[in-house]
Amino acid sequence: MAEELLIRNVRPAGGAATDMLLRDGKIAAFGTAAASANAAVFDAAGRLMIPGLIEAHTHLDKSFWGMGWQRHTAGPALIDKIETERRNRRELGIDANRQSGRLVAQMVKMGTTHIRSHVDIDTETGIAGIEGVMAMRERLKGVIDVEIVAFGQSGLLIRPGTLELVDRAMALGAEVVGGLDPCAVDRDPKGHLDAIFGMAQKYGRPIDVHLHERGEMGAFSMDLILERVRALGMQGKVAISHAFCLGMPDVDHARRLIEELAKERIALVTTAPAASPAPSVMACLKAGVVIAGGSDGVRDSWNPYGMGDMLERATLVGLRNNFRRDEEMELALDVCTYQGAKMMGIADYGLDIGCDADLVILPGETLAEAIVERPADRTVVKRGRIVARHGELTAPIA
Amino acid sequence: MAEELLIRNVRPAGGAATDMLLRDGKIAAFGTAAASANAAVFDAAGRLMIPGLIEAHTHLDKSFWGMGWQRHTAGPALIDKIETERRNRRELGIDANRQSGRLVAQMVKMGTTHIRSHVDIDTETGIAGIEGVMAMRERLKGVIDVEIVAFGQSGLLIRPGTLELVDRAMALGAEVVGGLDPCAVDRDPKGHLDAIFGMAQKYGRPIDVHLHERGEMGAFSMDLILERVRALGMQGKVAISHAFCLGMPDVDHARRLIEELAKERIALVTTAPAASPAPSVMACLKAGVVIAGGSDGVRDSWNPYGMGDMLERATLVGLRNNFRRDEEMELALDVCTYQGAKMMGIADYGLDIGCDADLVILPGETLAEAIVERPADRTVVKRGRIVARHGELTAPIA
Numbered sequence: 001m002a003e004e005l006l007i008r009n010v011r012p013a014g015g016a017a018t019d020m021l022l023r024d025g026k027i028a029a030f031g032t033a034a035a036s037a038n039a040a041v042f043d044a045a046g047r048l049m050i051p052g053l054i055e056a057h058t059h060l061d062k063s064f065w066g067m068g069w070q071r072h073t074a075g076p077a078l079i080d081k082i083e084t085e086r087r088n089r090r091e092l093g094i095d096a097n098r099q100s101g102r103l104v105a106q107m108v109k110m111g112t113t114h115i116r117s118h119v120d121i122d123t124e125t126g127i128a129g130i131e132g133v134m135a136m137r138e139r140l141k142g143v144i145d146v147e148i149v150a151f152g153q154s155g156l157l158i159r160p161g162t163l164e165l166v167d168r169a170m171a172l173g174a175e176v177v178g179g180l181d182p183c184a185v186d187r188d189p190k191g192h193l194d195a196i197f198g199m200a201q202k203y204g205r206p207i208d209v210h211l212h213e214r215g216e217m218g219a220f221s222m223d224l225i226l227e228r229v230r231a232l233g234m235q236g237k238v239a240i241s242h243a244f245c246l247g248m249p250d251v252d253h254a255r256r257l258i259e260e261l262a263k264e265r266i267a268l269v270t271t272a273p274a275a276s277p278a279p280s281v282m283a284c285l286k287a288g289v290v291i292a293g294g295s296d297g298v299r300d301s302w303n304p305y306g307m308g309d310m311l312e313r314a315t316l317v318g319l320r321n322n323f324r325r326d327e328e329m330e331l332a333l334d335v336c337t338y339q340g341a342k343m344m345g346i347a348d349y350g351l352d353i354g355c356d357a358d359l360v361i362l363p364g365e366t367l368a369e370a371i372v373e374r375p376a377d378r379t380v381v382k383r384g385r386i387v388a389r390h391g392e393l394t395a396p397i398a
Numbered sequence: 399m400a401e402e403l404l405i406r407n408v409r410p411a412g413g414a415a416t417d418m419l420l421r422d423g424k425i426a427a428f429g430t431a432a433a434s435a436n437a438a439v440f441d442a443a444g445r446l447m448i449p450g451l452i453e454a455h456t457h458l459d460k461s462f463w464g465m466g467w468q469r470h471t472a473g474p475a476l477i478d479k480i481e482t483e484r485r486n487r488r489e490l491g492i493d494a495n496r497q498s499g500r501l502v503a504q505m506v507k508m509g510t511t512h513i514r515s516h517v518d519i520d521t522e523t524g525i526a527g528i529e530g531v532m533a534m535r536e537r538l539k540g541v542i543d544v545e546i547v548a549f550g551q552s553g554l555l556i557r558p559g560t561l562e563l564v565d566r567a568m569a570l571g572a573e574v575v576g577g578l579d580p581c582a583v584d585r586d587p588k589g590h591l592d593a594i595f596g597m598a599q600k601y602g603r604p605i606d607v608h609l610h611e612r613g614e615m616g617a618f619s620m621d622l623i624l625e626r627v628r629a630l631g632m633q634g635k636v637a638i639s640h641a642f643c644l645g646m647p648d649v650d651h652a653r654r655l656i657e658e659l660a661k662e663r664i665a666l667v668t669t670a671p672a673a674s675p676a677p678s679v680m681a682c683l684k685a686g687v688v689i690a691g692g693s694d695g696v697r698d699s700w701n702p703y704g705m706g707d708m709l710e711r712a713t714l715v716g717l718r719n720n721f722r723r724d725e726e727m728e729l730a731l732d733v734c735t736y737q738g739a740k741m742m743g744i745a746d747y748g749l750d751i752g753c754d755a756d757l758v759i760l761p762g763e764t765l766a767e768a769i770v771e772r773p774a775d776r777t778v779v780k781r782g783r784i785v786a787r788h789g790e791l792t793a794p795i796a
Contacts, residue, residue: 069763071724249647274672275720304722305713305770315703316717322673324702326469365467372703376774 057294247277455692645675
């Protein structure tokens with residue numbers, strides 16, 4: 001018999017209250033058509049509904065979540081953080097399976113239903129992180145969807161042997177090939193990009209490049225990515241995370257790059273950083289560039305902040321982009337929902353009949369209010385089943 | 399008999415656990431010396447203690463708090479916001495006494511013990527806002543300290559009659575003379591600044607100037623303020639709020655201005671805006687400039703965001719200034735505590751014997767963790783009395 005859940009008195013996207021029937025993990029009916037004798041019932045009592053939040057850029061494998069407060073000691077440079085992290089991993093014993101599970105538990109409670117996680121690969125720990133996160137997602141099947149990026153955090157070419165490890169990770173089932181600052185880290189942008197595009201071609205998989213490089217250097221790396229997407233016909237298969245260079249002072253240069261990104265269907269992922277230049281969400285959306293949101297690291301040796309909450313991210317996207325009008329604030333939420341789904345190519349996403357029943361039910365008069373208040377009372381539905389009820393997980397995740 | 403409260407097992411500033419005796423609104427003793435047979439007892443169960451949070455820049459009189467969600471419709475320019483606000487005030491009926499009380503209730507719950515509030519004065523509503531906020535603070539005596547800035551939000555000179563209203567507000571007991579963008583709003587920087595400095599001299603009161611003006615224009619206005627502080631010997635009596643111009647591209651110019659601010663003991667107040675240039679907290683502290691933190695408007699026609707939470711502000715100060723090391727994050731908290739107290743000239747502030755017992759007790763292993771987690775479980779002590787216990791007010795404020 002079909003598995004059914006009837007959600008009573010809910011306001012999809014903040015609209016009029018209705019009933020909603022979920023059947024076999026899909027949205028099946030609204031209003032009077034939603035009536036069903038066999039369905040379990042959840043009374044939403046007039047709360048809002050949004051589609052499941054999309055965490056489009058995080059690092060599940062190396063969070064300290066649940067390990068007590070770890071003093072943050074890394075210096076300001078990228079390389080300080082990479083070195084500190086490798087030392088922390090040795091000294092603290094960060095188990096990727098355990099730690100990714102702990103952070104995912106928090107993210108599920110906050111309403112995230114899909115995650116793209118970069119997972120570190122290097123010559124010291126090999127692909128232990130990839131194996132750990134894969135074990136976690138096997139454990140948590142049905143509770144969360146996790147997409148894994150095989151990510152050479154310490155560089156691909158400067159640490160010989162890393163590329164072979166990325167190859168093994170892809171063979172094991174990682175979904176995305178990761179890249180990192182082609183100029184700044186590997187000191188060989190052509191070599192780095194040829195390597196990751198070659199890997200992507202070999203496995204028929206998409207690419208996601210961390211691009212922290214700012215200004216003209218970042219723009220140069222972005223140009224090299226654009227060239228390869230054109231040459232290889234990889235439109236719609238490449239994402240650039242951070243893209244700080246698009247916040248460069250030369251706004252005409254940034255605009256030309258954004259137009260090229262739109263043409264080659266390269267998506268962006270932003271954390272909406274307050275302390276870095278960043279792509280303008282409005283400029284990207286107006287140009288037709290998909291721009292998703294991510295937490296980046298949560299409580300790890302890079303970043304002490306974070307609650308694993310993509311509604312908090314929507315607030316930060318709003319603040320960073322000076323979004324104050326309600327319709328602008330809804331765009332900030334869009335970045336953390338629909339835009340993320342587009343970037344990750346998630347089919348059947350949304351609040352329409354036939355969509356996967358991946359949903360968040362939460363108090364709030366309007367979507368804007370939900371973003372500003374970030375209420376703890378969230379009920380989260382994954383494929384038609386309640387995985388968190390009023391802010392508490394329905395089953396332990398550990 | 400003395401009124402005593404014994405706080406057991408508390409960790410002041412995240413240090414070692416101790417007992418702490420409060421007597422007649424002051425911190426009286428620590429450790430074994432804190433024992434008292436007559437004291438009421440609060441068991442902090444190992445929680446942290448910080449001094450009361452200082453809200454150094456807000457607008458209590460015009461918040462929509464508790465009025466349901468108000469759609470945000472203002473255009474992007476300063477003048478759009480000023481006009482929208484005046485319309486909202488007419489159409490929504492924003493009572494300053496009621497609304498300031500509602501927002502203060504939230505702020506007290508979040509651990510704020512002192513507020514500097516700018517309060518609008520204009521030729522349409524006169525000094526009704528000032529009277530309303532004064533009535534609120536009379537009602538809430540002992541629960542919160544509120545300092546009032548007589549603030550000509552719509553300009554002083556371009557709306558004749560406003561200056562006379564500011565004069566009446568000062569005569570009624572407003573503590574601070576407010577200024578606003580001397581070039582951009584009144585279009586007469588000399589006239590505007592002469593007016594507010596004259597008013598400050600007349601009443602022997604300090605000044606707090608909203609300075610949104612960016613780049614060279616803001617730097618020019620700041621220069622004119624510096625000249626007047628020097629000429630009138632008003633060192634230590636002037637604060638500049640926002641000071642976006644200090645985030646100007648010409649870093650040498652900004653540095654010279656910061657050095658001059660230090661010399662004339664002009665304090666700054668920042669919201670740590672993610673979408674505007676802003677003063678660097680580290681540069682200011684290193685130069686010896688006091689820099690306090692504020693929420694600015696909370697849920698009003700300028701700003702739809704905000705929980706009235708100065709710990710959230712500490713997070714935003716940290717994110718804006720790229721503070722990731724624990725000692726840097728403690729500086730972000732300093733901005734929302736000790737720096738605010740210095741800016742407002744609050745005597746006897748802190749966690750030492752003899753200080754006013756204005757305190758917040760909250761969970762957290764370290765100060766940095768408290769900033770990142772912003773726990774709802776806060777117990778707030780004002781002058782030795784518990785005004786909020788574990789996140790709930792002990793008496794209704796309305």
